[in-house]
Amino acid sequence: MPPIGRLHLITDARPGRDALAVVAAALAAGADTVQVRVPDDATDREAYELTVRILAMCRDSGVTCLVNDRLHVALAAGADGAHVGADDLPVAAARRILGAEAVLGATARDPQTALRAVRDGASYLGVGPAFATRTKDGLPDPIGPAGIAAVARAVAVPVIAIGGITATRVPDLTAVGAHGVAVVGAVCDADDPAEATVELLQALGEPR
Ligand SMILES: Cc1ncc(COP(=O)(O)OP(=O)(O)O)c(N)n1
Numbered sequence: 001m002p003p004i005g006r007l008h009l010i011t012d013a014r015p016g017r018d019a020l021a022v023v024a025a026a027l028a029a030g031a032d033t034v035q036v037r038v039p040d041d042a043t044d045r046e047a048y049e050l051t052v053r054i055l056a057m058c059r060d061s062g063v064t065c066l067v068n069d070r071l072h073v074a075l076a077a078g079a080d081g082a083h084v085g086a087d088d089l090p091v092a093a094a095r096r097i098l099g100a101e102a103v104l105g106a107t108a109r110d111p112q113t114a115l116r117a118v119r120d121g122a123s124y125l126g127v128g129p130a131f132a133t134r135t136k137d138g139l140p141d142p143i144g145p146a147g148i149a150a151v152a153r154a155v156a157v158p159v160i161a162i163g164g165i166t167a168t169r170v171p172d173l174t175a176v177g178a179h180g181v182a183v184v185g186a187v188c189d190a191d192d193p194a195e196a197t198v199e200l201l202q203a204l205g206e207p208r
């Protein structure tokens, strides 16, 4: 199975964003996983074409490439795996579709959901929102480092904290057992996405 990195860059699904430029900068700066996340109203063709391009960039950098939600796009493009949450295919079904060797991420906010996801085949967990985020609407209240800690204590797979993550907040998350973090805004909203990536990696104790 491809490695589950510590700094997951999730592409920005908000309108008018240039995903490719940000991915290129983040890869050059050392991001070790990219998750392709497109707007819900993007067509499968759009999702596929973006994934193919980002996957090629990830391959050049030796970086794991995942697809959010759309498993058929992940398979068609030849990505390393996918990420599913509560509104997506169930984890067990996703694992059956992707096969044993693929990376499969699952969203969990509490230990019970986390344990079920691992039992059903998740290779890592995306846990959050750790903090308030401006990137996604309709989320429950942030669970904070304590909520991340509760999940990390319950499972043996890597926990990737998500939601409002900044470099300053990373140490509070790794200290309680997070393997890594997934970010949108910290890199995509930065004036200099490469510099923001470096700062996150340094906060993770992974300087380049
Ligand atoms: C690493 C990681 N963690 C959580 C999520 C959120 O997935 P989900 O709950 O399915 O929400 P959407 O991203 O599909 O809106 C994620 N994508 N990645």
Ligand SMILES: Cc1ncsc1CCOP(=O)(O)O
Binding pocket: 128, 129, 132, 133, 134, 135, 136, 139, 162, 163, 164, 165, 182, 183, 184, 185, 186
């Ligand atoms: C997709 C998703 N799921 C929970 S928070 C989030 C968005 C995270 O974005 P940001 O890093 O900008 O808070």
Ligand SMILES: [Mg+2]
Binding pocket: 068, 069, 083, 084, 085, 086, 087, 088
């Ligand atoms: Mg989803």
